[in-house]
Amino acid sequence: MAEAVVSVLGKLAVVIANEAQFLGGVEKKVERVQRELIRIKSCLIDADSKSKGDERVRNWLNELRDLAYRIEDATDTFYLKVEGHRREDASILHNLIEKVCSKPKQLYFLHKLGNELDDIQSLLEEISKSTVIYGIRDLPLEDESKGEAVKMPLRRATYSEVDENEVVSMQADKEQILKLLHPEKTSRRDVISIVGAGGLGKTTLACMVYKSAKAYFGYHIMLSISQQYNLIDLLIKMISKDNHSVPNDRDEGYYVGELNRILDSRRYLIILDDVWKGDLWNELKEILPDKKNGSRVLMTTRHNEVAKSADSEIPPYELKFLNESKSLDLLLKKVFPYKKSNEECPKDLLELAPEISKKCKGLPLALIVLGGILATKELAYPAWERVLETMNWHSDGSSCMQILAMSYDDMPFYLKACFQYLASFPEDHVISADRLIRMWVAEGFIPLEGTKTMEESAEDCLEELAERSMVQVLSRSANGLIKRFKVHDILRELAMREAIDENFVTVFSHASNDTMPNRIIRRASLQAEKKNSQFIEYVGRNTRSLLLFEAKYCTTGLHWSNFRLLKVLEIEGWSHKELELKSLDELIHLKYMGIRNCTIDLSSCSLHHMRGLETLDVRESPGKQPCDDFWSIGTLRHVRGHRNIFEGPLPKCIDLNHLQTLKWVTVEGAFDWKLPNLRKLGIFNNRSDEWVSIANLLKTLPLLVSLEIRTVWALPMEIVYPKALPNYQNLQSLQLIGDWPENVNVEARLLPPHLVKLVLLSSQLKQNPMPELGKLNSLKKLCLRTRALSWDYEGPIICPEGFPALQYLEVKDSHSNIKDLKVAQGVMPKLTYLKVNAEIEVYLPPELQHVRVEKW
Template sequence: MAEAVLKLVVEKLADVVTKEVSLHFGFNARIESLQYKLGWIQVFLKDAESKRFSDERVRKWVDDVREVAFRIEDVIDKLIAEVGYHPDNVNSFKPAKLRFAHKIGNEMNSIETRIREIKECREIYGLNELGESSTLPVRSPIKEFILPDLDDPDIVGLQADTENIVNLLLDPATERRCVISIVGQGGLGKTTLARKAYNRDEVKRGFEFRIWLSISQQYRLSDLLKMILEKIRPLKEDEKDRLLKEDPLSRQQAEEYLIGELNSSLVKKKYLIIMDDVWRNNLWIQVRGALPDVENGSRVLITTRFFDVAKGADPTCDPYNLHFLSEEDSQEILLRKAFPNMHPNARCHDLSDLPKRFALKCGGLPLALVVVGGLLSRHPPTYNSWHKVFEKFSWLRDDEKCMTILGTSYEDMPAVLKQCFMYFASFPEDYTIKAKSLIRLWIAEGFIPEVDNTVMEETAETYLEDLIQRSMIQVSTRFMSGSVKYCHIHDIIRDLAIQKAKECTFLKIISDQGGNYGSCTIRRAALHCNNLNIMECTGPNLRSLLYFGDLPDIHKFKLLKVLSEMTGNEITRPIEGDTFKKLCQLRYLGICSCYNFFGADSELWKGISHLRNLQTLDVSNVHRFTCDHMPMPDCIWDIRTLRHAILPDHSSGPPPTAILPKLQTLKTVRVRAQWLTDGWPKMPNIRVLRLSFFPPKYGESFATFLSGLYHLASLHINMHYKGSSTYDMLDMSSFPSYNHMQSLRVNGNWSWNKELDISLFPIHLTKLTLSFSNIQEDPMQVLEKLGSLRILKFDSSYLGRLFTCSASGFPFLEYLELYCLEMLEEWTVETGGMHMLKKITISCCYKLRVIPELQHMTNLKELSLVHIQAHLHDMLQGEEAYKIKQIPSIKIM
């Protein structure tokens, strides 16, 4: 970790010299000298990091190097901050500047003395051999990752257990609501087993409501009850207001109200509630009153590490004890992870008994096997390479084995990947992480290097995939493109991330658990409670703050680079106008809560415009407005470092004079009148563009603008229309055949000005959404020729009454949604058409009376028919039931 810190500092020194910031204070030569000395220390540091846990002398030396790197970083950031705060004073000789220069000069003297001491210590204590050789095994390049095997290796050995749990859930002989508990130590596969049973087709059909709850160690009862109610029905506005109150009396009243609402909502329903990772034996006592027992076969399934929790929930049900895996299953899991997407017969067999020895040492613990397999996948499949890995392990007894194995996998990572992994310690237990936000945070933190011909976001994606392949991080959801949408971390691996972050002074977690003392070495903090004054917990040199409650007082953190709120709550407490003005080094600003006072004329926008190093501005939900337009000051668009601007709907777009060379994401902005006369802003690297209020007269100029966006991958246009008027808003034939465009969404009452033709669409589209369209013909016969299309959605559109699809149509379509199509009466598909379709959703198509022969679509897993006419409903329940009976999950309302 010290290696990564020092690398960032050396790069920062070079950057300061390049920008001549230090020349303003006469420090250029001294900073170049520091850069030279630290470059030599880097030579020894990589080897030292690998030996720091086996040699106390090396550990002390590495810690000293990290400490001096932090001190240098402080000096450099203070120099940059001084120029940022007082740009008019840097070339003058005012007393304030002289005092500042004197103070910084003294600090540099102290740092240079410390560097000499570190060099001497290496020689005195016999550490000269560092850097001369390395016993670290050769790793595969980070970029060479393989998408995970679709046949999840975590499931190996759990087939019989899955059948047993499913039988318990569906047992017709037990009509009472019973609580089934899966018990076992951490990493044994309790959650995997519960998830496997939860997703079984017969379980989906067997319950009207299936609800999954991840229970953290620190939970709030009202939040759990609210989550259950939200899965059953949407919350009303008055309920939201009532449940937002924070005082103890209001929380007690909220709990009582939620228990009553849940009881009445579930009293006639057959439900399955999963409570994953329960730690407290009083949880069931707290929630059982909300879950009625009317002897209809309802079930509650608990996973826990503690026998008393399981027995206390339902004394009449014996806990299901999950055991360690057999030697055969253990070896199979390990080999599947070590050789992903490879047939067993193709695996390397020149490994002697090493796979068996690895499996035995893991003691049948699935999590350990998965992580070790992921580690081995990064090493050449030879006996010598695997044997070196085996010798590195410090195998301990069962109670410490898993954490030790995980620690070995952590030590195997490159320094940059260790930083990315430790960052997961910032997030609370069971937190679902948005991958795009995580990647932008990594970039703002400085973890991601710039590689020629590769944008940093793409490099960061390979790092995330590397962590996934190593089984250190788990995927929650992927996009159709294969990239990660949401991810999470296993609680045991999170414990490892927290442990390593603490050892390396990488991160401080501030919670209600105490021990929140401050230190000048704290660079990053995750605020898991409402602590509005955190200076005493962190010290003044904080660079990064992720907060999961109210925005704390940040005025004194002048070196802050990352500030991100992670909750998205309704906030009524005002933010002072100058809150962000002096944070001149801020690279990431994310506010996801709703601040109704964050208006168009707010001083906050003007303060943000001072952030001339800002890379990501994510404030999409700060203003819940009722007007059509939210003006923003043009000075916001003077920030040329912006990479991602995610703004409230209908915000003012950049002016024609704006030059945004690094901007990749812009959403959602209103088209400006000046664009028609004065030209469009300069955004050559834009990849995601979402525009609102697009008037018809812009069509020609917009097509010209699009022709220059060679990297555009996603385009979303909200057309402007009044009443029922229909416009020829956009000549789709003007769209060039973008090689990169994958997603297109057009919202608006628009019509085609020529006959519908496949040449009107980008050829590589994977997702197409048409809303409020007015196409007077069957669109399916044309759209079925989009050979890469995987998602197709029609929303509130006035289309023809007949949809037809040929036998060769939509070869890769996986999801089809038809919503509120007023004229649609018949939908037919020839045998062989749409053969890859997995999910169909049809809602509010009130005239639809004929659907295809769905029994021929063998890949179809889910069908949802909501608000359909009674005739179609009766047909599918009667003589046409054969069309849908093979589909595992069916919802008809």
């Protein structure tokens, strides 16, 4: 609960620093409230640790949290009134009237704020005195990090990594399932079911099987099935698997026909993960054609009756709990992921570890999470023994949730807030890491840490959640950062439970109650169509975050003017109409705005009134760009546009000291942009006379690590080999879309030496680039896409040497005459994933036979 107080303290500091001229005599009251909160903050660590076992302490924390929210509302509401006067029409007549009339209005608002702060101060003093009654110690703030827990050594895994620690002992299960799936076993469409309790690893096993089996099938897809699935949504996903364009407004019969057309002559593998009801297969079995060609359906479920009803001829494959030996092995592999546990683990801990692992009753998820807890502790007997002593429950079916709860209790307060926030996302939702990180920053969850940016500290928080196995990483970037992840449904249940207990997030989903509790809703997440009317009824002026995952059902009844204190707004899928944005400019406290799968017109609202906006992310929403005054918002940190959003001319002068990300923008004519902290840049260039301005811009970006340029013209030398960059040596990602200069070939010595990712598209190279690219010792991801090689290029692509760090290679160039890809022995020793055109034959040396090869 400490995050509420920390966030409010940050807000008060900003108010005192920036708005002192408007506070008048109330400024002293604000400072007094701030001092009292700082004193109470130092008690929060001890109080939070005691709250689980003492209802009085929990009530104390609830009172403090609610009061912190009240302080935030009071100061922000006052700021809202002041800002309203700033935005009045600046006519001469109006200015004369303002001089006469504005002072009484301001005094009235100050009087109301002063009275509210007096009440708050009295309550704060009472709360402060009660720390003695409840036995809460006044801890120095710096002691927060001096407990048993140690800072986790954060690792940056490969982007294609499969966590072998989490699939221990599943190889035999995988082989058994693969035999059942093999097309030659039977010609009929078999339905194979994997059955087991939550946390046994059904999804992990299904993923392993999918990667190995899909090569036998012309069509393959893996679908996550929520408890409240939507059949049409599933059909659309299956139809769009092969990049088919799918309209969203047709009836079920249309989608059934389209899917049958796609599957008509193809052998298919469809994996349905986490099926809760037999109704799903009863619907799908009439839709999926059985052409007697060895097609297969693989289903995972917790319920035996669901599995048995799917295919009476094939008994369900039941996953078993791990025995004591395998349980101990999995636990220690989680604590020592890159070492031999029997060699690295101290002898006295090896004697204690079996007792600890037995508590998990053979459940893999519990063992993995418990291993994450032990990994944060000292390698000392007393530290591990105290973990064991807290595990005093009996085998009553609640052991797994108890262990997960213990992992949650073991987190620092800011990480608890980050974890609870995950309840805002629907079941089985694939979460974009960079979007989530920017929401965390906007919410004020992330503590400042040395010279790191807030985003870098947030990346560490997400990495720590992954290390604790509280999230499941799906993919990583070439430099090892998490890109996409999911939350196991049991862990999401834990996040939901904690979020409800602390009034942190209110979720409107199929599982939520029809009657909401009598409380102020600070953060709201709409995840179900049928909850729309309830959602509109309960959210309101005190709501600070809105996440709308069923936004297509909010087209009526939702008015932005009701949310004037909003800080975070995430919208996904606003029906098929243009999203109404005109009144969004009233949300002057908004810091994060993300819009996906909508048609938008950003020119219809004056976004510059959002003076604190940090993130505008509309990368999947086509529309019109914001007005020029948008670029005057000095707090902007991340601007991500859809490729059509920023096609019009941008202002000639932009001066944004905090901007870190700018994608995608179109440049026209000469311009002078001052972006000293820019790290990621994506530019469209549709004119051949803009290259001088672009090159001059690159010279002013000392921190740039990612550069992407798209053009319909030939790229000049200063862009292909951007040596003008001040940070040229440390540029990590380079994506070039456009023809290379005439008669210019790839030369490794001219490319950034520490390049991690390189993407070439439409380059029209006339020579095999691999001998030169192999000299880039840091390169981890290489993509040669459409027309990367000239249309008249003939012969194989040969990789004769080098590529010491390459993990991912993609050759997707259907316009060339490439027939073979040959990798010499000793080349690409770290390669794990290879994607090529279906017609390309791949020749790998013996040591790379394990590499996953995908063709399309």
